Amino acid sequence: MILDGRHEEDRLRNRFTRRMLLVGAAQAGLIAVLGRRLHELQVIEKDNYAFLSDNNRLSVQPLAPVRGKILDRHGQVLAANKDENALFVVPDLAGNVENVLDALRDFIRIPDEEVRRVIALSKRQSRILPIDIRVPLDWETLARINVEAPHLPGILTEIRKRRVYAGGKDLGHIIGYVGRVASHEPGQDPALRLSYMKEGKSGVEAGLEHQLRGTGGSVKHEVNARGQIVRKIEQVPATQGDDITLSIDSALQARVMKHVARYGRASSVVLDVRTGEIRAMASAPSYDAADIAAGISNRAWNKLRNDPGKPLMNRVIRGQYPPGSTFKMVTALAALDAGLITPDEKFTCSGSYEMANHKFGCWNRGGHGRVNLHRALKESCDVYFYRIAERLGMEKLAETARRFGFGETFDTGLAGEKPGLVPSAAWKLFTLERPWVTGETLLAGIGQGYVLATPLQLAVMTARLATGKRIVPTIEKVDGNSAAALPQSLGFEEAWLRRVRRAMFAVVNERGGTGHSASLGWPGVHIAGKTGTSQVSRASRTRRNKDLKFELRDHSLFVAYAPAHNPVFAVATIVDHGGGGSEAAAPLSKKVMSEALKIHWTTPQGQAGSTKLGQIKTKPGNRTLQQTVLRQRSKLQ
Template sequence: MFYSVQKKQITTYNRRTFFLFLLKLSLFTAVGWRIYNIQILDSSKYKTLSKKNQIDLEIIFPLRGKIFDRNSILIADNEKVYDVYLIPENTKSINNTLNTLSKFIDIDFANRRKIIQLTSKVKKFEKIKIFENISWSILEKIETNKYNLEGIFIAEDHLRIYPYKEVFSHLLGYISKPNQQELSLPFISKMPNLDIGKEGLEKSFNPLLVGKAGQREIEVNSTGRVIREISKVDSIQGKELHLSLDSRIQEYAVNLLKSYRAGSINVINIKNGEILCMASTPTYDPNKIIKKPNKEYWDSILSNSLSPLTNRSLQGLYSPGSTFKMIVAIAALKYGVISSESTHSCSGKIEFGDRLYHCWKTNGHGKMNVTNAITQSCDVFFYEVSKKLGIDKIAKVAEDFGLGQIFDISMPNQKKGIIPSKKWKKNTLGESWYAGETLISGIGQGFVLTSPFQLAVMTSIIASDGKIVEPTILKSKNINFKTNSKYLDEIKIVKKAMFNVVNVNKGTAFKSRLQDVKFSGKTGTSQVRSISLSERESDEFRKKKQEWKNRDHALFVGYIPYDDPQYAISVIIEHGGSGASTAAPIAKQVFNYIHKLNL
């Protein structure tokens, strides 16, 4: 009995073991057959698939960051545009498609030939861009007739757009394809075709504005046709930029300047250094540079002798003329060359060395103290003062007031200008300083060269009683400036004089005074060429109409309100005549406009 059970058990074991082994074998046969199918029967199919399999990386370009003015008004935006593409393989006849398309969009013969040539060059499935930035009406027509337009499709793109056109051009600059050097910049490494800022703030804030590229992993076959998308990482738009500029003032200033061939207006908020306006003319429309074709426009810009690409506010250098007299006065008072009461008599000219130095008022101003000398802009007084002072002390004070330096305002290619000193002349020209040059420098002529923006900063520092105003182009709050208390007393005297310039009868800018709100300032007229003795003696030369390029530059610097200065301005009109007649009225208009804006 026991034996038979055991025997039965062993029989069951063996039989079932055998069956199980057979089962496993058959299952292995099944997978073996499957493998045979894949590796032998369908091998050729998979071999071609394997060759075709390739992964491409497509870069998704980020949208450029928008730029706003201080009141969040868009001044640089990205506009959706539509491009027309043709895919040769999707149409039976390219000619038929182009014929139909020509009903909606003008295709001239040359263009048509180019398209057809292109289609024979590229791969059949590749898309060819045939029109860029088409208008809405054309887009509408193409979309409604889509079914008749085999092989045509429309894709979206983005175009940088500057809604204020030429108003901000020097500040913002424009964007364009990077050049060979720029390709190595870290933020564009992956995107050689991305437009980047080439000038102005678009250039300095490139790393911020560019954003982050996204990417699409796509599988393509051996011929490059996209089979499918594998993964996608979206791009990240560049950061927004909020500027200190006020588009209303900027636009107003540019419009004022349009009455003249060339000039610059700069307005700074003295309290926090914010630049409200930095206008320079002639200007250009960056939209026209970006939109292709732009060759004609480029040529017109480059051939313009007034060089519209130059930002005169920062890159234009002018003799500051009489606007420099504040610096000389402060230096003279500081170094004890004069007191507030000491006087010099002006007879219209003084002799120094073997030369005559003339005052603008041929008949002379008579007895002048420093306040009157600034108010009436007496040249002789300043000749006398600078003669005693010496150039190096003037230079020292000029630098303390922001002249001869560039500012940390993210604007590329600023010019330093020249604040001459003995050392400077020795170093750059290799010559020693002549005393006569000090006299000329004392009235802001000769070697002295400043940019209009430097003059605005200088005015801000004077107006704020020596606060070292650090200008900024970005909207900012609560900037605590250091104060240079060295010149407190001197500044007080000069500010009084600047008030008189505008608000007393004899002041050079008396005609430009405002009734509602009083401002202070200083006119300047900088000579472009020296006036010969014969001309001077003819006594008629100032009234005579001169050739434009020989006329004096007209300057004005000032601040408003006179008692609690809020805004500083500098105005330069190239070859505009005299500061009193041309620049001061412009400053008045701008101040009036700002006052009415009630910021």
């Protein structure tokens, strides 16, 4: 039995060995099959698969973000987005663009040149970028295309957002407009490469581009060698841009625009002196952003661009003018601050001032006689300011001018702000390669010569004069509750500021003031201001303005703040070739200021703001200013 059992075990073992070797042989055979197959794939058919591998890729389509809306300070929508259907082709998915377009032409009519354009474009740019065939697409065609879509690889439709503008010409300069993305750098948002992606070109659209634009997303598709989408792998949704609430009051803007437009080429800006908010900003002639957004024809565009009135230019931030006599407050404060004059020191004006064999004339050829600071500003005596500018020197004058915001841009949120010019000896040597001469300091002292300023800068200067604080203008609404918005003091002695303000009050409200045409004539409410005339050609010195060609006439300037006893608004107005400041800019400023005040006092929001911010202003120093104003007023009556 034992032998039998042993025998059985041996037989079992032999059978196992046989069969296990058989299994092993089968395994070896099957592994050989695997090896053969690998050889087939990786050696014999290698080129074929290598080609397919190269053609294989992920198709990444950028997704455009939805642009933020632009609202006015009361929430009225000024710029928004509207849906529109777009029909486009993605060459990467279409494969042969020509064939696909041919197939598409069975359903919709596409002109030959359009086909040529699409094909040319598909060869020029990255094949993953969509090329528009028809935008906007009507619903009927859209429905037809969507039915046929499976037979039309790479032909896609989508709903896009088109920028729409409300407000017409009143807001063209402020809102600006969007246009095709000019250039796309690597590393920037890939959505910018989309042909229909828009970026701000002007105004707030450009200035606040980064807030408005949002962030592009992307959709990643798995694509096979034939370029067909196999499945969606990943979708990163685009992030919508921020909505922007402007400081602009569109009702006020419309009224200001109406007044300004009557003066032909003119501009005016209303600044809230407490917050720096730009409440209205009018530049005429203007344009309607909606016209440009709707797709402007080349002819219409060229007409806008070549118009001598420069309707595309926002004069408030881009018009650079010699500030003329509106600059005299700066010269005065520079001299007072430097301790070179006292307000009561008098200079004699005989109609001109001679220095270094050069005669510097006063606008009043007959001369003003003995003038102190008050009279010099009120009657705008040039000689007085020649004298103090000579004492000051350009360096100190320039330093003070910069403290008032000249020569810099403010980052208001509007694109294309010009900095104007505060000249210096170094600047002149560098740009004109000539040394500075003292006579140029004298001219700078009356805001002529090389000094250049924009209406916005003049409004900022006025707001800073009215408050003594470093007011910074902004096109965005300021949150009344944020303490961070409180501006710092400019560092001028309050007594000197008061003297200058009193003189500005006199300019408008005292007999003999040059800005009498800006007087409101309302009981208890007064404008303080300053006229300015900036010389365009020397001819205006000898001939009357009316006799000159329009382009050679003087610019008419006026800066103002009101109410004089508790300033809320600062206004700066320039009427191009409007003559003397009192002739055009002063009455226009009066109208603008009266509109601003009327709205301010009738809008509950405005009043709430004024009391809140008014409390901040209640300082002992202001009480004396108010008393002064009251005294002045009683004197006038």
